[in-house]
Every structure is written in C-alpha cells, then in structure tokens.
Amino acid sequence: MNENDLMEKFKRLGAALAKKGGKYLLKILAPYLPVIGFVLFVILLIVGLIGAVYSALPNTEGSNRQVGILADANISSQDEEMYKEYKELVNKYNVEDTWVVNELANTPGCDGCEESSLVSPFYPGTGVVNLNRFADRYGSDQKLKLLWSQVHAADLYRAYSLGEVKIEPKVMDKTAKDLHPYYYYKKSVVVACGKEGCETSEVYLLVEAYTIEGHFQYHYQWTTKYGNEGESTTFEELVSTKQILPNKWQRLEDWMVKEYKVTDNVEDIALARTGVWEAAQGFYNKKEWMDWLSSSGGYTYSWISGAMVPAELVPFFEKAADKYGIPVWFLEAIALMESSFNVTAENTTTGCYGLMQVSPDNWKKYAPELGYDVVADKDNPEAQIMVGAFMLYEQGLKGVDWDSPKWKEQTLDVLTFYGGFRGKGAKEECRDKYASVIWAYADQFKNAKVGWPAPTCTEISSPFGWRSHPITGEYKFHEGIDIPADCGEPVVSISGGMAYTGNSSGSGNYVVVKDGTYEYWYLHLSEQTVVSGQQVVPGQEVGKVGDTGASKGCHLHFSVYPLDSSEAIDPLLILGR
Incomplete structure (x- = not known):
C-alpha cells in the first residue's frame, strides 16, 4: 500500500470515527501506530489520529477561529495565527509559578538542603520570590513546560465533547492557565577553580515540579569534577528524579472530567486523556518537523557528538x-x-x-x-x-x-x-x-568528544549565573561563560550541526551551531569563519576571538540553549565532561 492509499484509508477511517464517537478512537487506531521511524510516525499520526479527531469535530465553515489547526497536510495563514496565540499563552503561563524556596544559596556539604520530600511537597504553596522565568541549571523545568499543542489538543477535545463550533480566546486562555506547571527551585552555587583562583556563581536548581505529566521531586548531592590542567568545578549534581503520584496523569484526568463533563469511568477517562495527549504530540511534532526541514538542510551522522x-x-x-x-x-x-x-x-x-x-x-x-x-x-x-x-x-x-x-x-x-x-x-x-x-x-x-570552545585558554573570567554586568554594573543573570583570550585566537565548535551567523549590538559578531539537542552560541567574535547554512563537525573552527558588541576586552562568550527554549543551561554541564 503506497503513501496516498494510506492517507486515503485514514481519512475514511476518520469519517467513520465521527459516527462511532471518540471513545473508540485509540482502540481502532492502535494497530496503525507502530513506531517505525520519525517521518512515517508524522505521516501516520497526523493523517490518522489527528485527522480522525478533526473529522469528528463540528463543521467550522465560516468561523474566524477554525478548530482544525495543523490537522491536514498544509498549514494555513489562519493556522499560523492561532499557533502564535497559543505560543504567547504558554510562554506567559509556563513561568507564572516559578518559586524560589530558600533565601540563601546552599554551600558545599549541605546535601539535600531545601529539597521537598514525599510527605512535605512544596505544591500548592508559593515561596520566597517568584522568578517569572525558567531557571534550572540543568534545564529540567523546560522539559516539563506546557506545550502550545497540548493546550490546543485539549481545546479541540472540548469542542468535540461540548459541540462547540469554534475555540474562543477566553477558552484558550483558561485552558493554558488551568494546565500550567508549578516549579520550585532552591538557590545553590557553582565554584569554578583554575590557575587564577576560584569564581563562585549563584544558580538555581529545580527541586519540585507539578505538571500535567506528573508531580516530580529532584534530589542532588555535592560533587567536584576535575579538568585536564588542574581546573575543578564543585556543584550539586542531579542524582534522582521521583514521580510521587500513584497515577502520574491524575491532574490532567481530573481536569478533563471537570472541563469536558465526561463520565467518571476510569477506562473512558484514560482513553480520552491518551487521545488528547497523542494528538498534542502529533501537532507539536509536525510543526517542529516542518520548521526543522525548512531550516536545517538535512541531518547526518557527522552532527552527532x-x-x-x-x-x-x-x-x-x-x-x-x-x-x-x-x-x-x-x-x-x-x-x-x-x-x-x-x-x-x-x-x-x-x-x-x-x-x-x-x-x-x-x-x-x-x-x-x-x-x-x-x-x-x-x-x-x-x-x-x-x-x-x-x-x-x-x-x-x-x-x-x-x-x-x-x-x-x-x-x-x-x-x-x-x-x-x-x-x-x-x-x-x-x-x-x-x-x-x-x-x-x-x-x-x-x-567525537566534547572539546573546549577556545583551545588557547581554559580560564573562565565570568561564570554562568547572577553577576554584576562588567559594563553597566547591573546585577543580572549571565547566560553563559566568558573565556578570556587574545583577539584573533581560534574559536572551535564543541559539537556538530548547522551553523548560523549574525551580528547585533549586544552580541557583536556571533555564530550559532545547532544540533539535535542544543544551540551553542559563540559571541563577540572578531571574525566568523563559517557561513549560515554550513554544516560543521566537532572541533571545526567557526570564528576568531574578538571584542565586538557589548564587550569589555577580548574574550569569548559561550552559551548553550536547549532547542525550542529561550533559557540557557550552564555550559560547564557539557564542557565539564
């Protein structure tokens, strides 16, 4: 059976499901959803599962807010507008409850300080201060963020369940607010020592997350890692992640029962929840995959490191x-x-x-x-x-x-x-x-081992974390590390991936390398030695150390961002391997 036949088969199946009702959706589709590769996964899931959900919804012809966003092979301008609305909502609510639970940073030797326990979780409380941003040094909070596609899938199911012909802005807002995560952090420190002495920076560590995927608690212990030339880094290392609900989906399922006015039958609730969740993943994967195809130029083994x-x-x-x-x-x-x-x-x-x-x-x-x-x-x-x-x-x-x-x-x-x-x-x-x-x-x-981005200098003049800005004096978060080196010294990629170049008043000349997990930013360059769209391999030169942009002396600023995130993680978590 060729791809067109498969698509037609799933479209017919979607129409049949509209008559049978959503209850049997996943039971019928399950045999058709083996994991046989990401591309085929996208084709089958988007055309099958999401197409079925879409075909089961009320007719929205003439509506200014169609509920079928991203349900077929093409993404319309209307879809893009709705996508932007969802993105704005989740960006707002994902950081609405990001609480710091201690006033002072932990010091080495205090294992378990300010961590939550099974009998004493922080949720539903608050904390000392609300950061209104993702802050975990490891980026664990970003992995549990509410996705725009999850809000949209929940709204689609609502439209189906309640017979609504369109998704109103107030419904989108309410769903995002109802399902948003709660994060709790503790202050900690990272002590980086080299030939010139030690630098201590203040960081945040996620200790608890209450999300629609579960209620998680995180535990750490102090450790020291040593480099090749006597450098050392002392920090709290993540050692355990616990999910403390007997049913990790309890929050999402309770919300669905209340919001959709559905039966309290356990099997039906689980089936409805799975339908929403799979549809959400399908929407998200399709959009991200299409964005990737339009910008990446392809993927090769040489990118892996x-x-x-x-x-x-x-x-x-x-x-x-x-x-x-x-x-x-x-x-x-x-x-x-x-x-x-x-x-x-x-x-x-x-x-x-x-x-x-x-x-x-x-x-x-x-x-x-x-x-x-x-x-x-x-x-x-x-x-x-x-x-x-x-x-x-x-x-x-x-x-x-x-x-x-x-x-x-x-x-x-x-x-x-x-x-x-x-x-x-x-x-x-x-x-x-x-x-x-x-x-x-x-x-x-x-x-393809992890290297060092400025091979001629292993010192760090300004670590990741809170600091006084060297030019403005403002106390703000430093989303990377500064490595002092002579202007013109080589800067090399620590990863494989696709390179992008640019210039801004703050970053100066910069190069970004993107692989399948992170974006690596190299700033303040005097020269870029790659061009946008060029594929690079680990250890390849991408630029020269410089003093461009908002810089005070020759140095390299190096940052690491998880894909699809505006919040950095500590580069030493990667460079210190």
Whole structure:
C-alpha cells in the first residue's frame, strides 16, 4: 500500500470515527501506530489520529477561529495565527509559578538542603520570590513546560465533547492557565577553580515540579569534577528524579472530567486523556518537523557528538557503564536510537517506555531487583538507564571485547533480541535497520568528544549565573561563560550541526551551531569563519576571538540553549565532561 492509499484509508477511517464517537478512537487506531521511524510516525499520526479527531469535530465553515489547526497536510495563514496565540499563552503561563524556596544559596556539604520530600511537597504553596522565568541549571523545568499543542489538543477535545463550533480566546486562555506547571527551585552555587583562583556563581536548581505529566521531586548531592590542567568545578549534581503520584496523569484526568463533563469511568477517562495527549504530540511534532526541514538542510551522522547527550543524563550513563562494563558511548547510542533521549518516550503499540524503551513486564520485573520503585521511578532517568543496561548485560553484552575491532559483530545477537527482531532473517534485518544505526551513533559518541570552545585558554573570567554586568554594573543573570583570550585566537565548535551567523549590538559578531539537542552560541567574535547554512563537525573552527558588541576586552562568550527554549543551561554541564 503506497503513501496516498494510506492517507486515503485514514481519512475514511476518520469519517467513520465521527459516527462511532471518540471513545473508540485509540482502540481502532492502535494497530496503525507502530513506531517505525520519525517521518512515517508524522505521516501516520497526523493523517490518522489527528485527522480522525478533526473529522469528528463540528463543521467550522465560516468561523474566524477554525478548530482544525495543523490537522491536514498544509498549514494555513489562519493556522499560523492561532499557533502564535497559543505560543504567547504558554510562554506567559509556563513561568507564572516559578518559586524560589530558600533565601540563601546552599554551600558545599549541605546535601539535600531545601529539597521537598514525599510527605512535605512544596505544591500548592508559593515561596520566597517568584522568578517569572525558567531557571534550572540543568534545564529540567523546560522539559516539563506546557506545550502550545497540548493546550490546543485539549481545546479541540472540548469542542468535540461540548459541540462547540469554534475555540474562543477566553477558552484558550483558561485552558493554558488551568494546565500550567508549578516549579520550585532552591538557590545553590557553582565554584569554578583554575590557575587564577576560584569564581563562585549563584544558580538555581529545580527541586519540585507539578505538571500535567506528573508531580516530580529532584534530589542532588555535592560533587567536584576535575579538568585536564588542574581546573575543578564543585556543584550539586542531579542524582534522582521521583514521580510521587500513584497515577502520574491524575491532574490532567481530573481536569478533563471537570472541563469536558465526561463520565467518571476510569477506562473512558484514560482513553480520552491518551487521545488528547497523542494528538498534542502529533501537532507539536509536525510543526517542529516542518520548521526543522525548512531550516536545517538535512541531518547526518557527522552532527552527532558527545555534546548533544543531555547534560543531566551523563552521570547516569557513567554509573551504568561502571557497574556493567558497557561503554558510555554504546549506552548513549542505544538511548538515542530508542528514544532520542526522551525520558517519557512511549511506544503506543508495545508499551515500551523511557530512554531505553523497556517493556512493561521487564520494568516490573527488573526495577525492584535493582532497588527502584515501579511507580515512583518510572520517569527517573537513572532507573531507566540502569534497568536497560542490566538487561543488555544479561542478554550477552557481558562477553563483548569492547577494545576489539569485532565489537560490532559481537553485539549483533543482543541487539537483534533487544530490538525485537524475530523469525527468519531477523539478524540481517536487525543489522540493516537497527544495529547499523546504533553502531554509527556509537562511533560518533566514542570519537567525537566534547572539546573546549577556545583551545588557547581554559580560564573562565565570568561564570554562568547572577553577576554584576562588567559594563553597566547591573546585577543580572549571565547566560553563559566568558573565556578570556587574545583577539584573533581560534574559536572551535564543541559539537556538530548547522551553523548560523549574525551580528547585533549586544552580541557583536556571533555564530550559532545547532544540533539535535542544543544551540551553542559563540559571541563577540572578531571574525566568523563559517557561513549560515554550513554544516560543521566537532572541533571545526567557526570564528576568531574578538571584542565586538557589548564587550569589555577580548574574550569569548559561550552559551548553550536547549532547542525550542529561550533559557540557557550552564555550559560547564557539557564542557565539564
């Protein structure tokens, strides 16, 4: 069956679902939604699931606010306008409750200070001050932000449930406000020491998040990392993420029962919630994928490097590698292949979940064996990685000689089983569709190590965090690190990706490199040695140290931003690996 036939089949299915009702939507669609690659995922999910939801909605002809935004293959100007409205709403409400819970920064040695507990959560309280911005050093808050697509999907379901012909602005606003997250932070410090002494900066760490995806608590412990030339960084490292609700979806489901005036039947509520959630992911993936295609110029293995592994996951990959003898770079390759480093990734057909896509049965069996709680640790990245690594170890990776050039062939049998390939020709099918990709990822993670953006200078003159601006004297947040170096010294990309160049009064000449996880910003350059649209590899020169823009002396300002976010994370989380 070709793609056009599939599209037509799903359009007909959508019309049939309009007659049958939304209750059976996911049950009928489930067999058609295997995870068989991101592009095909977008085609099937957008045309199937979202098309079905859309076709089940009331006729909106003549309405100035059509409810079918992004439901078909083309995005209209009307869709774009509605998309902008949703973006403005979530940008507003995502930071409405961002509370600092302590007045003084923690000092090294105070493990667990100002953290919430199961019996004493911060929600629904407030705190010392409301930041009105994302602030977590690791960017964990941004991963749980309310998406415009989630608000839109909830509004679509409302229109369907209540027979409304359009989505009014007041409904959009109410939904965004009702579903917005609550964040609680503690002040902490990062102490960076080098040959010239130590710099202490104040940062914030997320200790609790109450969201429509669950109620999470975060725990840290003090650690010190050492560099190659005697540098050290002392900070609080994330060691645990706990989800404390027996049903992580309780908040969203309670809201749906109240807002949609639906039955209190548990199965029906869960089905409705899943429908809204899957539609939301479909809307979001389609928009982001189309934006990516229009700007990226394509994606190649050469973009992959150690820099794109989310900073908060690195300690857990290292812990698993130490315990089971499986290299960090191989575990990272498995996680990239299985989940794209998404802690909440779920295969709707098999139920496999998390970074390592562990099946429900295996999770229930092995999580307790390794000391993790089946419910509370379901979204704990450490638990997901440790369980996945344990399974890979037990299935045969314990016998691999990782220093041998034959390590790839030695892992094939395990990858065939872990990837779910069965029957005649399974091994070769795995090699072609699964193992070869993992091996390519692993080679990149192994060889494309994270470097330093200004190779001739490893000192930091101004760290990430709150500081007095060197020119204005204003006390404000510094969204990166400053590295002093002579003008004209090389600046290199710490990652692979697509380069973009520009100039502004504040940043001067700058280069941005974008991979699949982060944007890396190199500012105040005297010269840009790449052009916009150029693909770069790790270690490639992208510019020269300069003193352009709002600068006071030759230096490089380096910042790291998670994709689709305006809030930076601490670059040392990546550079300190």
